[in-house]
Every structure is written in C-alpha cells, then in structure tokens.
Amino acid sequence: MTSHSPEPENPLAPDEALGDLLDQIAEQLGSPVPAHLQAALRAVPRHLFLPPTLWLRDGNGGHEPADREDEPDRWWRAAYSDAPLVTHFTESSDGDRFPSSSASMPSVVVRMLRALSAEAGHSVLEIGTGTGFNAALLAFLCGPENVTSLDVDPELTRRAQRALKACGRQPEVVCADGAGGWQPNAPYDRIIATCSVRTVPLPWLEQTVTGGLLVIPWDTPWCNFGMLHATKQADGTAEGTLAPYGSFMLLRAQQVDAELRAGMPPTGQEPERSVTAVSPWAVAGNDLDAQMYIGLRVPGAWHVWDTEVDEAHTRLRLADGRTSSWACVDYDGRQTSAFAVAQYGARKLWDEVTRAYEEYVAAGRPGVHRHRLRLIPDGRSTRLEVSVPA
Incomplete structure (x- = not known):
C-alpha cells in the first residue's frame, strides 16, 4: 500500500x-x-x-x-x-x-x-x-x-x-x-x-x-x-x-471488454462493399456535437482510427461487440469525395452512422446542450429517451 x-x-x-x-x-x-x-x-x-x-x-x-x-x-x-x-x-x-x-x-x-x-x-x-x-x-x-x-x-x-x-x-x-x-x-x-x-x-x-x-x-x-x-x-x-x-x-460496473481488434476484418467473413460520400472525419473527427448526436442514436457502436493497414492510407473501424457487426471506411490518401466501405453482420453500422449524421445536419447541427434526456425506470435499470427540441 x-x-x-x-x-x-x-x-x-x-x-x-x-x-x-x-x-x-x-x-x-x-x-x-x-x-x-x-x-x-x-x-x-x-x-x-x-x-x-x-x-x-x-x-x-x-x-x-x-x-x-x-x-x-x-x-x-x-x-x-x-x-x-x-x-x-x-x-x-x-x-x-x-x-x-x-x-x-x-x-x-x-x-x-x-x-x-x-x-x-x-x-x-x-x-x-x-x-x-x-x-x-x-x-x-x-x-x-x-x-x-x-x-x-x-x-x-x-x-x-x-x-x-x-x-x-x-x-x-x-x-x-x-x-x-x-x-x-x-x-x-x-x-x-x-x-x-x-x-x-x-x-x-x-x-x-x-x-x-x-x-x-x-x-x-x-x-x-x-x-x-x-x-x-x-x-x-x-x-x-x-x-x-x-x-x-x-x-x-459498466466497463466492458469490447475493444476493436487490430485484426479486423476477421478472415473468412465476406463483407458487403460500397462507396460513401460521407467523410469518416465528419462523423469521427473534431466535431463533438456530431459525435454526441451519433453516439446517442447508434447504440453500442465503437470506432477507432487505424493508419497501419495495407489496403488504405487511413481506415476508420466500427464495431458492435454485442452483435459481432463491424464496418471499415477507407481513405486512399488522394481524394476526399468517395470512400470505400465494407460492412458485415446483423447491423449495417456505417449505414446507421450516416443516417444519424444526415439527421444531425438536417436538424441544423444541434450542439450537445440542445439534447434533452429523460431517464425512465425500466425493470432493474433505466431507459433513455432523447430529443432535440426545435
């Protein structure tokens, strides 16, 4: 001691x-x-x-x-x-x-x-x-x-x-x-x-x-x-x-072992592939208002940046440890108008994140202080309701 x-x-x-x-x-x-x-x-x-x-x-x-x-x-x-x-x-x-x-x-x-x-x-x-x-x-x-x-x-x-x-x-x-x-x-x-x-x-x-x-x-x-x-x-x-x-x-009591693994995507899992115009930095960069909006509306989703991948200059990794769903969004180091997307699992995490981001933009990019939270007793825990008054 x-x-x-x-x-x-x-x-x-x-x-x-x-x-x-x-x-x-x-x-x-x-x-x-x-x-x-x-x-x-x-x-x-x-x-x-x-x-x-x-x-x-x-x-x-x-x-x-x-x-x-x-x-x-x-x-x-x-x-x-x-x-x-x-x-x-x-x-x-x-x-x-x-x-x-x-x-x-x-x-x-x-x-x-x-x-x-x-x-x-x-x-x-x-x-x-x-x-x-x-x-x-x-x-x-x-x-x-x-x-x-x-x-x-x-x-x-x-x-x-x-x-x-x-x-x-x-x-x-x-x-x-x-x-x-x-x-x-x-x-x-x-x-x-x-x-x-x-x-x-x-x-x-x-x-x-x-x-x-x-x-x-x-x-x-x-x-x-x-x-x-x-x-x-x-x-x-x-x-x-x-x-x-x-x-x-x-x-x-709420800490969980749900770190994103450096080896993701796992071998043997064939993801759906697409292209997005939404920059990964828009949703996981310096805009904390956007990050909070997304975090409250895409429950369980993690993200981490990775610059040590062979396939891309920079990769944003997403995952939900509860469902084993994951996604990757790649920047090729050259252009910023389109980004390669790979998604796997029950949840299409990148689709959920981009929908939340589009809602955030459509709502006028509300600051963190605009959110109203209501805590409701729910069995042995509490349930959260979130709103952003007009």
Missing part, C-alpha cells in the same frame, strides 16, 4: 498559486468563480489530495511521471494548474497499464459543483471518491455529516480517508460499488458522479428525492463527452439536458 509521504516546503507562494488557478478557472468558465466555490477552494488545498507522483500528459498520447521529491517545482505547478492529473494506474490481465483514477480538471470540478447547487444541509451522495478532493469541497459546502462518498477501490478509499483527515474535513467515505448507490444514508438531495455512465443505474434515481438534482458525466461507446444535469420528477423519472464539458473514466 502506498501512502502520502511528508510534503516538502511548497516552492510556490500558496496564495499566488491559488490565485493563478482561480484565474485559469475563470477563463474557462467565461466568468469569475462564484464566491462560495472560491471559499471552498481556499479552504480545501488541492495538493493535500495528490500522491507524491503525478502522471502528466506527455503530448504523445501517454503519460510521464512528476515526482514531488525530485521535481518539486514541476509537481507543485501541476497541482495548481487547471489540468487533469492521473494519480493511479491499473494493470490489465494482459499486462497493459491504463489510468484508473485521476484528479479532475479544477474548472470541470467547479462547473459540476455550480450545476449541483449544493448548499448547507443538503444530503449528497458522491459516486467515485478518487483522491477525496471533491468530497472535501462538498463537506465544506454542505457539512461533512451530510456527505457520503463511495469508491470501489479499497486502496484509493484509504488514501482519500487519510487526506480528508489531514484536511480536517471527514465526510463518510465507503468502499463500495457505486452502481448500487448507498441505501443506508438515502434519500439524497443531490447525487454527483466523478465517473461517466452509459446507463444511469436505477438505484441513483430511486435514492434521489423528488426535485433533487443529479450531475453525471455521460458516455457512449462512440463519444465520451458531456455532462447530464437532471432533476428527479414526481413520477420517478428524471429529466434534464447535456452540458458540453467533461470526459471521465467509465463507471467500473
């Missing part, structure tokens, strides 16, 4: 470092940080919740370490920068290491707390304790006796408990699968998740009071982006909108 080591002297002026961070957050928000959240950030030093080694993005899709003992200036600047920081890696069964916990970008933390509208006396359930930083902010805003925080990882739970004790704010932190909520302290006025979901677990809805708010990062296999702001209705449903910010790790 790794523990927080005694911290060296901060080489940065604390007030100056926090002031710089507040300025960075305000720039992202387009307005000053609300006074009550400024007070929370001043009362809860972020560095107390960070491990001695942080993993920073290296600019090449990976991460490199920043050690507090060896590189104090770099570590402290990262601690008070408006950036996400990977704090923990997990090793998969095949030996690959992947980020499994992180300290969220502070401006996203502020956006979520602002949307949550949590006040003194509100009962709050947090799904995903992580470092404990967000739980400490909630304890400042609502009172520690009103905050329950869950994390499925026992090591992270212990670290967070120690950091919360050092900070002097100790909400109830429980090592448990957040998908089940936490019935002993229910019902809750507010539920906030620091992990994304593809389906809102039914207990979250059931454990929220009528009129209560849920702030939950959203995810589809096609696009991990967006934040659900929803209000619990008297009929047991919840209604809300998506906000265009936030990209979080998926709730552990």
